[in-house]
Amino acid sequence: MVSKLLEDNEKLVIEFGAKRIQEIKKLPNFYTFNKNLIYSHRDFDVFLNALQKGEKCAIVSGVNASGTLHLGHKVVFDTNLFFQKEYNLPVFIPISDDESFVAGKVKTQEEAKKNAMRLAKEMLAYGFDPNKTFFIIDNIYTNIYNFAFKTSTKINYSEIKSTYGYSPDQNIGLHFYPAVQAAHILLPFEKLGIKNILVPIGPDEDAHFRIARDIAGKLGIQKPSTIHLKFIPGLDGQKASKSKNNAIFLNDSPEILKKKCGKALSGGKETIKEHRQHGGNPEKDISCQYLSNFIYDKNQTEKLFDKYRKGELLSGEVKEIFFKEFNKILQNFQEGVKNINLKDLEKMILRNE
Numbered sequence: 001m002v003s004k005l006l007e008d009n010e011k012l013v014i015e016f017g018a019k020r021i022q023e024i025k026k027l028p029n030f031y032t033f034n035k036n037l038i039y040s041h042r043d044f045d046v047f048l049n050a051l052q053k054g055e056k057c058a059i060v061s062g063v064n065a066s067g068t069l070h071l072g073h074k075v076v077f078d079t080n081l082f083f084q085k086e087y088n089l090p091v092f093i094p095i096s097d098d099e100s101f102v103a104g105k106v107k108t109q110e111e112a113k114k115n116a117m118r119l120a121k122e123m124l125a126y127g128f129d130p131n132k133t134f135f136i137i138d139n140i141y142t143n144i145y146n147f148a149f150k151t152s153t154k155i156n157y158s159e160i161k162s163t164y165g166y167s168p169d170q171n172i173g174l175h176f177y178p179a180v181q182a183a184h185i186l187l188p189f190e191k192l193g194i195k196n197i198l199v200p201i202g203p204d205e206d207a208h209f210r211i212a213r214d215i216a217g218k219l220g221i222q223k224p225s226t227i228h229l230k231f232i233p234g235l236d237g238q239k240a241s242k243s244k245n246n247a248i249f250l251n252d253s254p255e256i257l258k259k260k261c262g263k264a265l266s267g268g269k270e271t272i273k274e275h276r277q278h279g280g281n282p283e284k285d286i287s288c289q290y291l292s293n294f295i296y297d298k299n300q301t302e303k304l305f306d307k308y309r310k311g312e313l314l315s316g317e318v319k320e321i322f323f324k325e326f327n328k329i330l331q332n333f334q335e336g337v338k339n340i341n342l343k344d345l346e347k348m349i350l351r352n353e
Contacts (some may be wrong), residue, residue, distance in 0.1 A: 005231040008203035009039040030082045037075050043225040050196040057196040058188035062094035065116040066105035070247040072232045072240040076200050094136040094184035102173030113139040125336035130344035141350040152179035154218040163207045182212040197224040237265040250333045261323040268315035279311040287322035295325045
């Protein structure tokens with residue numbers, strides 16, 4: 001099931017010209033790179049070279065205003081934080097309140113704006129620097145549409161139709177939004193003159209990103225770079241989804257987290273006796289995978305997997321470790337949300353000049 005999630009990543013390399021991240025010799029020394037949680041890229045080597053030269057660089061990384069933060073976001077957020085802390089980079093975070101509305105993910109613009117403000121608060125609690133982070137909430141920063149009109153002149157209906165599959169009977173807001181998304185991605189250049197832009201995304205977002213790269217080229221702007229992250233499987237081994245309730249959300253209570261961890265896909269045998277005799281499969285076991293990806297270093301992972309394969313460690317015992325470790329993360333995050341400085345939040349929200 002987990003390997004099935006890599007098909008979209010591999011497709012980008014085979015069919016759409018992305019490069020495997022391992023082809024870059026000196027990758028950043030950070031767990032998301034060290035643990036192969038990043039699969040491929042477009043011009044990431046160009047971005048790294050600019051960083052090493054001390055050129056101005058920026059990160060653009062958006063979230064959807066119809067959802068809530070979950071552990072699937074952790075790879076992206078942690079990578080963004082690494083670059084911000086290590087290189088003092090500005091991070092622009094578009095929160096797509098307008099897309100949520102025109103796509104029917106929320107009922108009203110007011111609901112979308114409310115969700116966007118909540119997400120901004122949560123992102124600040126996650127640890128982003130209030131002096132180097134900028135939230136783009138289009139309901140508030142309506143100047144983005146002036147730039148979007150400029151980007152819209154470099155894209156036609158055929159491109160929108162082939163990329164998104166939209167039809168003439170769907171509302172025009174959906175058709176226009178790719179121009180807005182391109183404006184989000186290129187805003188560091190438009191606003192601050194920063195030409196080196198990195199956009200970390202999942203493989204399912206690459207088609208949208210390619211449109212922004214095409215628009216940048218037509219506007220005479222340096223094409224933004226990207227890194228493609230691997231999908232972190234949901235608790236059932238499938239792609240994490242709110243509708244499937246197979247993800248761990250950062251606002252989950254200990255009681256909810258406990259239940260979710262208990263239901264996580266196991267790599268163990270059907271009975272304790274069988275497991276003790278034959279051992280389990282840590283590559284299949286979601287608790288093992290989450291601990292390996294987010295908590296344990298290489299040596300700790302090897303010990304965990306070895307004990308699990310030998311049957312020395314039961315699935316239920318691994319799930320208990322899973323719960324304890326991730327409950328710490330969730331409790332720290334939720335406490336941080338309670339203690340948000342609203343003045344810090346206010347100065348991070350871009351507003352019309």
